Amino acid sequence: xxxxxxxxxxxxxxxxxxxxxxxxxxxxxxxxxxxxxxxxxxxxxxxxxxxxxxxxxxxxxxxxxxxxxxxxxxxxxxxxxxxxxxxxxxxxxxxxxxxxxxxxxxxxxxxxxxxxxxxxxxxxxxxxxxxxxxxxxxxxxxxxxxxxxxxxxxxxxxxxxxxxxxxxxxxxxxxxxxxxxxxxxxxxxxxxxxxxxxxxxxxxxxxxxxxxxxxxxxxxxxxxxxxxxxxxxxxxxxxxxxxxxxxxxxxxxxxxxxxxxxxxxxxxxxxxxxxxxxxxxxxxxxxx
Amino acid sequence: xxxxxxxxxxxxxxxxxxxxxxxxxxxxxxxxxxxxxxxxxxxxxxxxxxxxxxxxxxxxxxxxxxxxxxxxxxxxxxxxxxxxxxxxxxxxxxxxxxxxxxxxxxxxxxxxxxxxxxxxxxxxxxxxxxxxxxxxxxxxxxxxxxxxxxxxxxxxxxxxxxxxxxxxxxxxxxxxxxxxxxxxxxxxxxxxxxxxxxxxxxxxxxxxxxxxxxxxxxxxxxxxxxxxxxxxxxxxxxxxxxxxxxxxxxxxxxxxxxxxxxxxxxxxxxxxxxxxxxxxxxxxxxxxxxxxxxxxxxxxxxxxxxxxxxxxxxxxxxxxxxxxxxxxxxxxxxxxxxxxxxxxxxxxxxxxxxxxxxxxxxxxxxxxxxxxxxxxxxxxxxxxxxxxxxxxxxxxxxxxxxxxxxxxxxxxxxxxxxxxxxxxxxxxxxxxxxxxxxxxxxxxxxxxxxxxxxxxxxxxxxxxxxxxxxxxxxxxxxxxxxxxxxxxxxxxxxxxxxxxx
Numbered sequence: 001x002x003x004x005x006x007x008x009x010x011x012x013x014x015x016x017x018x019x020x021x022x023x024x025x026x027x028x029x030x031x032x033x034x035x036x037x038x039x040x041x042x043x044x045x046x047x048x049x050x051x052x053x054x055x056x057x058x059x060x061x062x063x064x065x066x067x068x069x070x071x072x073x074x075x076x077x078x079x080x081x082x083x084x085x086x087x088x089x090x091x092x093x094x095x096x097x098x099x100x101x102x103x104x105x106x107x108x109x110x111x112x113x114x115x116x117x118x119x120x121x122x123x124x125x126x127x128x129x130x131x132x133x134x135x136x137x138x139x140x141x142x143x144x145x146x147x148x149x150x151x152x153x154x155x156x157x158x159x160x161x162x163x164x165x166x167x168x169x170x171x172x173x174x175x176x177x178x179x180x181x182x183x184x185x186x187x188x189x190x191x192x193x194x195x196x197x198x199x200x201x202x203x204x205x206x207x208x209x210x211x212x213x214x215x216x217x218x219x220x221x222x223x224x225x226x227x228x229x230x231x232x233x234x235x236x237x238x239x240x241x242x243x244x245x246x247x248x249x250x251x252x253x254x255x256x257x258x259x260x261x262x263x264x265x266x267x268x269x270x271x272x273x274x275x276x277x278x279x280x281x282x283x284x285x286x287x288x
Numbered sequence: 289x290x291x292x293x294x295x296x297x298x299x300x301x302x303x304x305x306x307x308x309x310x311x312x313x314x315x316x317x318x319x320x321x322x323x324x325x326x327x328x329x330x331x332x333x334x335x336x337x338x339x340x341x342x343x344x345x346x347x348x349x350x351x352x353x354x355x356x357x358x359x360x361x362x363x364x365x366x367x368x369x370x371x372x373x374x375x376x377x378x379x380x381x382x383x384x385x386x387x388x389x390x391x392x393x394x395x396x397x398x399x400x401x402x403x404x405x406x407x408x409x410x411x412x413x414x415x416x417x418x419x420x421x422x423x424x425x426x427x428x429x430x431x432x433x434x435x436x437x438x439x440x441x442x443x444x445x446x447x448x449x450x451x452x453x454x455x456x457x458x459x460x461x462x463x464x465x466x467x468x469x470x471x472x473x474x475x476x477x478x479x480x481x482x483x484x485x486x487x488x489x490x491x492x493x494x495x496x497x498x499x500x501x502x503x504x505x506x507x508x509x510x511x512x513x514x515x516x517x518x519x520x521x522x523x524x525x526x527x528x529x530x531x532x533x534x535x536x537x538x539x540x541x542x543x544x545x546x547x548x549x550x551x552x553x554x555x556x557x558x559x560x561x562x563x564x565x566x567x568x569x570x571x572x573x574x575x576x577x578x579x580x581x582x583x584x585x586x587x588x589x590x591x592x593x594x595x596x597x598x599x600x601x602x603x604x605x606x607x608x609x610x611x612x613x614x615x616x617x618x619x620x621x622x623x624x625x626x627x628x629x630x631x632x633x634x635x636x637x638x639x640x641x642x643x644x645x646x647x648x649x650x651x652x653x654x655x656x657x658x659x660x661x662x663x664x665x666x667x668x669x670x671x672x673x674x675x676x677x678x679x680x681x682x683x684x685x686x687x688x689x690x691x692x693x694x695x696x697x698x699x700x701x702x703x704x705x706x707x708x709x710x711x712x713x714x715x716x717x718x719x720x721x722x723x724x725x726x727x728x729x730x731x732x733x734x735x736x737x738x739x740x741x742x743x744x745x746x747x748x749x750x751x752x753x754x755x756x757x758x759x760x761x762x763x764x765x766x767x768x769x770x771x772x773x774x775x776x777x778x779x780x781x782x783x784x785x786x787x788x789x
Binding site for chain 2: 100101102103106107110126127128129130137139140141142235238239240279282283284286287
């Protein structure tokens with residue numbers, strides 16, 4: 001090995017590396033840095049022994065602690081189940097009416113329901129269940145599919161147009177888009193529906209639309225337009241409109257009927273959680 | 289001009305900088321005087337005996353006994369409530385003190401107690417000086433105990449100084465080691481007793497040793513063990529002089545009429561050595577024996593007058609009185625006295641003492657007022673409590689027939705130990721009907737049962753016909769009647785008039 005070159009200015013050896021006349025000095029590493037480096041090496045060896053570390057062909061070295069994040073998550077979930085087990089068992093073992101009548105169970109169900117509602121239902125129905133255009137208000141006494149405890153529980157389990165087996169299903173046809181009615185007929189029908197909810201309307205148009213309503217709409221909405229919860233047909237006389245109350249909103253809904261979807265929750269929540277949710281929604285809606 | 293750093297030559301001695309830590313530099317400056325950091329001068333307080341010392345021993349035993357015994361006092365409470373007389377129950381969110389049970393919402397009683405303690409401290413300081421520092425402060429009590437232990441192992445002042453100066457030997461090692469071991473034991477006992485205030489003591493003392501106590505217990509115990517050992521063992525007077533704010537605040541409490549440990553310079557000066565049998569004419573009683581200096585745990589000379597460091601412990605009084613007795617001069621050259629009295633005597637007048645002064649009156653009045661308010665609050669505190677949370681999303685709901693509904697969550701607290709029948713009423717909205725889940729709607733009051741020591745959340749849905757609503761925001765109120773008491777909380781009822789259908 002040749003004799004190391006000494007830098008004139010600093011008196012320190014160079015490494016021999018040179019870039020455009022700039023030479024790298026062979027300064028020693030800072031001590032603190034070096035010691036941390038050594039300590040890291042020592043730590044890594046301890047880590048290899050204790051923790052999962054090296055990949056292999058069929059898996060990895062498990063480490064003597066047998067650490068596994070997946071197992072930890074499973075254990076945490078199990079612990080959570082155990083923690084909630086007592087309350088969940090009580091909810092599962094009681095009827096919905098019993099839950100609502102027992103102050104202690106009711107408080108428990110309400111707090112479980114509130115938390116589950118916030119995580120899963122609030123996205124569409126709003127944090128307080130107040131709903132939005134296209135998403136039903138769960139706080140009033142107007143129910144498309146029935147507002148008793150049993151109705152709500154069933155809706156929660158199977159969903160609406162969810163594709164699940166036994167799901168609640170109804171369909172508002174697209175009278176305009178599918179060419180079932182002429183544009184003028186739809187305009188007349190809109191006036192008819194506006195008149196149903198007690199607002200002022202073009203009486204000539206209402207008269208023209210009456211037979212169309214009987215022929216096309218009454219099978220679901222009823223001759224008086226009061227709807228039918230068994231079929232999920234909305235009441236058209238109550239002044240509450242899922243897709244908006246203006247003439248334009250109503251005309252659009254007749255022209256190209258929109259049909260919202262609610263998922264089925266039976267597979268996602270256990271029985272106790274669905275019960276708690278049903279009690280929560282029912283209680284906040286005034287309990288039909 | 290270009291400056292070239294020439295490192296090819298080794299710097300001559302005195303030139304350049306040898307690496308030195310900031311602490312070392314600061315220490316060197318301190319040693320040189322007028323620096324940033326002053327090294328601690330070790331203090332070797334000499335043993336002393338006398339009435340004040342005996343009083344201090346008595347108070348030490350009393351305060352330590354209170355500290356160690358209190359968590360073990362049992363107090364029968366109904367149901368499954370803890371039977372510990374004094375307990376800060378964080379898990380159960382309750383504070384128990386004998387017959388008093390406080391909820392977290394009533395933390396103002398603790399605040400009031402602290403205010404009372406502060407005012408009492410002000411009053412006592414204005415009247416009698418730093419009695420707290422000298423006799424009752426935990427720092428003083430534990431330091432006294434630690435010095436006592438130190439003396440057991442290392443002997444009195446002279447022996448300790450000699451031991452510290454001597455080279456390491458077996459004797460020195462076991463004395464020092466023994467001292468620190470006992471110190472640590474006492475520190476552990478201190479930390480160990482602390483955690484009993486937060487858990488059921490007889491239970492915790494078992495779970496603690498088998499590793500099943502809560503982590504907070506171990507951490508608190510460790511922290512208090514460390515602080516006791518450090519503050520009482522190694523830091524001692526530095527805590528009072530440098531860390532504690534009180535010596536700095538006390539200047540605002542003290543005046544020339546406050547009692548303090550005072551060297552009566554009118555009697556003592558001019559000081560000087562005195563031969564037995566020599567005349568006392570033309571000189572003071574102080575024979576400059578330094579007895580008052582060597583006993584001082586703060587390492588000061590009381591003859592320099594009132595000082596920030598002085599904790600008013602009175603040990604120099606005992607030391608001086610002992611000397612005065614020996615040289616057959618009247619006791620009390622150093623005594624609890626006031627600056628005003630000393631000033632009077634030095635002018636040849638009769639010393640006057642004034643306990644009643646504007647500041648003592650202010651402190652006493654403030655103390656009485658706050659104490660009466662807190663006592664009144666405590667004795668008249670209600671067993672029930674009501675909070676009303678109005679639903680804000682949605683703010684109101686319009687029903688099928690046009691009725692308006694507002695929803696509320698009522699939190700009814702039962703602070704008593706018996707189940708409580710609470711009657712919930714609503715006023716302010718005509719024709720309103722109340723409904724709570726699981727019960728029928730009623731135009732009258734709702735009745736709910738609240739279990740003892742519990743808060744019950746009650747959902748109340750209030751429905752009123754639109755015709756009855758006269759205003760956009762209607763002032764309304766909930767009342768709860770239970771156990772012969774009534775709570776009323778005001779709220780609003782939104783008529784929805786601002787959002788026409």
